[in-house]
Amino acid sequence: MFNQRTILDVQNIRVEFRIEKRKTLRAVSGVSFDIKQGETLGLVGESGCGKSSVARAIMQLPPPTSGRVLLEGDDLTEVSKKQLRQLRPKFQIVFQDSISALNPRQTIGAAIAMPLHIANNGSRSEQKFMVQKMMAQVGIDPEYYNLRPFELSGGQCQRVQIARALMTNPHLLICDEPVSSLDVSVQAQIINLLEDLRCRYGLTMLFISHDLAVVKNVCDRVAVMYMGKLCEIGSSDDLYRFPLHPYTEILLNAVARIEQPRALSDAQTDVMDSPFPAGSPPGCRFHQRCNMKQGICSETEPEMKRVRSDRWVACHVRE
Numbered sequence: 001m002f003n004q005r006t007i008l009d010v011q012n013i014r015v016e017f018r019i020e021k022r023k024t025l026r027a028v029s030g031v032s033f034d035i036k037q038g039e040t041l042g043l044v045g046e047s048g049c050g051k052s053s054v055a056r057a058i059m060q061l062p063p064p065t066s067g068r069v070l071l072e073g074d075d076l077t078e079v080s081k082k083q084l085r086q087l088r089p090k091f092q093i094v095f096q097d098s099i100s101a102l103n104p105r106q107t108i109g110a111a112i113a114m115p116l117h118i119a120n121n122g123s124r125s126e127q128k129f130m131v132q133k134m135m136a137q138v139g140i141d142p143e144y145y146n147l148r149p150f151e152l153s154g155g156q157c158q159r160v161q162i163a164r165a166l167m168t169n170p171h172l173l174i175c176d177e178p179v180s181s182l183d184v185s186v187q188a189q190i191i192n193l194l195e196d197l198r199c200r201y202g203l204t205m206l207f208i209s210h211d212l213a214v215v216k217n218v219c220d221r222v223a224v225m226y227m228g229k230l231c232e233i234g235s236s237d238d239l240y241r242f243p244l245h246p247y248t249e250i251l252l253n254a255v256a257r258i259e260q261p262r263a264l265s266d267a268q269t270d271v272m273d274s275p276f277p278a279g280s281p282p283g284c285r286f287h288q289r290c291n292m293k294q295g296i297c298s299e300t301e302p303e304m305k306r307v308r309s310d311r312w313v314a315c316h317v318r319e
């Protein structure tokens with residue numbers, strides 16, 4: 001279905017934070033995936049599992065502690081600062097908190113023009129023309145050019161972030177929880193906009209969310225993350241219909257319960273209470289919460305194994 005050209009190849013990245021003098025928090029413990037041209041990969045997992053750390057490591061803000069991030073073959077962790085600056089227009093990110101991601105003192109026109117300004121692309125009037133054209137494409141009235149972020153709604157600010165990210169024709173767009181700070185009705189509008197832009201520009205995207213329901217209609221493939229590692233990856237159709245990893249099942253059950261509201265069950269509150277990733281238990285990271293666990297699960301960490309074409313799972317029981 002996709003052009004097989006790989007745009008992003010993330011190889012075994014680790015992200016560690018020094019939290020106290022001798023203490024290190026492992027936010028990401030060896031994550032690998034790739035994204036083909038025109039494909040959207042969803043990255044899903046509960047709060048604190050390391051999704052934003054993966055996004056920031058890809059953006060080199062800051063670079064991962066170890067591992068490689070190849071963008072169209074260029075290893076972003078290896079290139080010089082100058083080369084990285086030249087490559088930056090090719091990979092852009094849209095953050096979760098739409099209003100605080102924008103400078104309150106800057107007009108939205110200036111915010112969207114910023115990437116053109118940095119790249120020294122066009123005269124002022126040409127830049128204004130390009131910005132207003134992009135504003136129209138993302139559904140913001142070009143008359144709003146001189147307004148400031150606080151004069152816009154959350155959804156409109158998110159459209160400004162998207163416009164700014166698209167000004168450089170990025171080859172990869174990372175959306176880190178792009179709708180989770182917005183009202184449900186506005187969420188749908190922004191998702192529709194991203195879908196529309198994706199078709200129009202043939203965008204390649206990494207779409208991050210803690211909610212499997214949000215990524216369902218947007219992503220071609222989904223990677224499920226738990227405590228700093230991927231536990232399952234596969235095409236959306238297959239993964240939603242036949243979840244393999246017990247954690248993916250819990251996430252999907254939580255989605256089903258939200259679609260038919262009921263009192264919170266233990267399993268659901270379990271999903272919301274994320275464990276702290278610093279002291280991961282031996283064996284499978286999920287075994288303490290898993291109702292299918294066997295002896296091996298508390299002893300040996302499962303490797304990611306291919307169960308069928310394009311379907312991978314890290315589980316001793318389900319592999």
Ligand SMILES: Nc1ncnc2c1ncn2[C@@H]1O[C@H](COP(=O)(O)OP(=O)(O)OP(=O)(O)O)[C@@H](O)[C@H]1O
Pocket residue numbers: 017018019025026027045046047048049050051052053054210276277
């Ligand atoms: N700069 C930092 N310094 C120390 N710890 C950090 C830092 N950034 C993130 N962490 C920790 O790393 C872990 C992963 O955080 P991260 O923000 O990547 O999770 P997330 O999956 O994006 O969560 P959320 O869904 O809430 O956005 C968390 O335990 C978090 O507290």
Ligand SMILES: [Mg+2]
Pocket residue numbers: 051052053176177
């Ligand atoms: Mg995050």
